[in-house]
Amino acid sequence: QVQLVESGGGLVRPGGSLRLSCAASGFTFSDSWMFWVRQAPGKGLEWVSSISALGTIIRYTESVKGRFTISRDNAKNTLYLQMNSLKSDDAAMYYCAKQRDGEVRGQGTRVTVSS
Numbered sequence: 001q002v003q004l005v006e007s008g009g010g011l012v013r014p015g016g017s018l019r020l021s022c023a024a025s026g027f028t029f030s031d032s033w034m035f036w037v038r039q040a041p042g043k044g045l046e047w048v049s050s051i052s053a054l055g056t057i058i059r060y061t062e063s064v065k066g067r068f069t070i071s072r073d074n075a076k077n078t079l080y081l082q083m084n085s086l087k088s089d090d091a092a093m094y095y096c097a098k099q100r101d102g103e104v105r106g107q108g109t110r111v112t113v114s115s
Helices: none
Strands: 003-007 010-012 018-025 034-039 045-051 058-060 068-073 078-083 092-097 109-113
Touching: 003 092, 018 034, 018 092, 018 109, 034 078, 045 068, 045 078, 045 092, 058 068, 078 092
Parallel strands: 010 109
Antiparallel strands: 003 018, 018 078, 034 045, 034 092, 045 058, 068 078, 092 109
16 A cells, blocks of 8 residues: 655754655555645645656745755655755644645654744
């Protein structure tokens, strides 16, 4: 079955960086668009970024443009999210997902931004 396992979250100071990873299995990763979504405490799921199967089409929500970079390694079945210049508003549980609405997603990795 589909498995998505995120890692790389943690506590970081404002302005800091983190790199999230998502190991995928149970489906043909190299044929699939992939997504990062997040959920801040008390809020709904928010789409963050998308990447096409070959990585040629990439999109970001406005609030992370210029700070976050999505990428993938199809040989390793792994999705990444490089997050730079982190802000307190970026604090959330981050999930990789097979759909933009996050319907099929992993267990998440928590990102805490605090001084």
